[in-house]
Amino acid sequence: MDEEKIIICRCEDLTLKDIREAISQGCTTLEEIKRVTRCGMGPCQGRTCLPLVAAELSRATGRGIEEILPCTVRPPLMPLKMGTIAGAEDG
C-alpha cells in the first residue's frame, strides 16, 4: 500500500505516512497526533480524518477502537472570522 498517496486529513494535507510517522515517534492518542501534525485542525475540524486516525491508532497500538477517545471538543465547532467573534453581542 502506497501510504504516501493515501490522504487522511484533506484540510491539512496529511497522508497515512505522516500519521504513521507521528505514531512511530511515540504519539498514542488522537490529542497528541493532532498537536504534532495539525490533523483535524482544518475547516472540517476532524470530522473526516479523525475516525481514520483512530482506526490507525487502534491497529498500531492494539487497543480497541472504543478506547481511542476523541479530542476535547471546544467551541467554536467551526472556524470563525475574528471579526465575528469580536462583534459578538454582549450577554
Place this chain on the structure above:
Amino acid sequence: MREVEIAIVGGGPAGLSAAGIALQTGATALLIDDGQHLGGQLVKQTHKFFGSKEQYASTRGIEIARILEKGLEGHPHLEVWLNSSAVGYYPDGVLTVLKDERLVKVKPARLIIATGAAEKMLAFANNDLPGVYGAGAVQTLMNLYGVLPGRRALMVGAGNIGLIVSYQLLQAGVEVEAVVEAMPKVGGYWVHAAKLRRTGVPILTSYTVLAAEGREWVEGAIICPVDERFRPIKGKEQRIEVDLICLAVGLSPLSELLWQAGCKMKYISQLGGFAPLRDGNMETTVKGVYVAGDSAGVEEASTAMVEGRIAGLAAATSLGYRIADAQRLKEGLWAELEMLRRGPVGQKVREGVKTALINQDSDS
C-alpha cells in the same frame, strides 16, 4: 441574549418532528439549521420510504420534508433560523449560534440536539483525486442540483445508502460498474439489493477498493477481494474503468455539541461511533439536553422522526406543557420504534440502542 423555551439544533427529520410535537403542546421553539432549507438529508432522498403510515411509508423523502415543514409553517410559536450554525454550548447553558456573520447567544430552557451524522471517509491510494465522492455529495449533486457526478461509477459499500444511491445513479443514466462491500454480505435491505441486481449491476462482497487511478481526475479504480480479516488478497487486484468512485462506507453521529454539553458518551459500533447515553425520554445524562435522530446513533430517517417526537414531547412536558394522553402517546412512539427496528437488518441497531438506554422506566 435570546432566551427561548426549546432550542432545536438541526432541521432534519428528527428536528422537524421534535418541533412539531413541542408546538402542539403549546411550547415555543427555536429551530436552528445550517442549511438553506429545512428537511436535512430528506430533501435529496428521491426514493420511497418503508415502514407504516405513521412514518410516511411509500412517500418519497423529499415529499416527507415538505409535509413536515408545511405542518410547522407560519406557526406563531416557532422561529426558524436557516443558514445558522450552532458553534458552541457552554456550561452555563448558553448556545452560541453563527447567524448572518454574527455570533448570537441563545439560552434555551431545553435543548434538543438533532445534528445528524457525518459520512465516513476511506483510506485508499489517491483518495483525493477529483471524482472521489461521498454518497451524500453524489445525492446532492444529482437529486438537488441536477448535476451528473460522472459517467461510470464504482460504489463502495452495500449498505442501504450505497444500494439506493447506486440505483439513483442508474436512473440518472450513469453506468454502475460494480458495488464493492468489504463485509461478506450485503448490509442493506434485501429489496434494494435485489432491485440493483436485476439491472445487472454486480455486488461484490468481501471486496474493497485499493486505489483510484488517474492523473487529473479519476480514470479507474483498483478493486480487490479481502480475506476474513479484511486484508486484500495479493495478486487478485483488478482494474475497472470508472470516472466516479462513490463512498458509502457508513456514517458517524455528529456529537460535538453533546460532548460540549458534558453528556456521558459511549462508543457503540452498531450506532456508528460515540453516542450519548439517553433515557426513555431521549434525555441525555445532562438534564434538559435531549437528543434525536442520527446524532443519537446512526439509523434511518423514519426512526429519527419518531425519536424527534419523543424528545420534543418530553422537553415540552418537562416545561409544564400538557397534551392529552401524553403517556400513551409516548408508549406508542416507543412501540413504533420497536416496529421499525424489527427484523435482521434492525438487529445491529437494536443491540446498539440497548447499550445506550439508561433508566428505561423513568417518566417525565
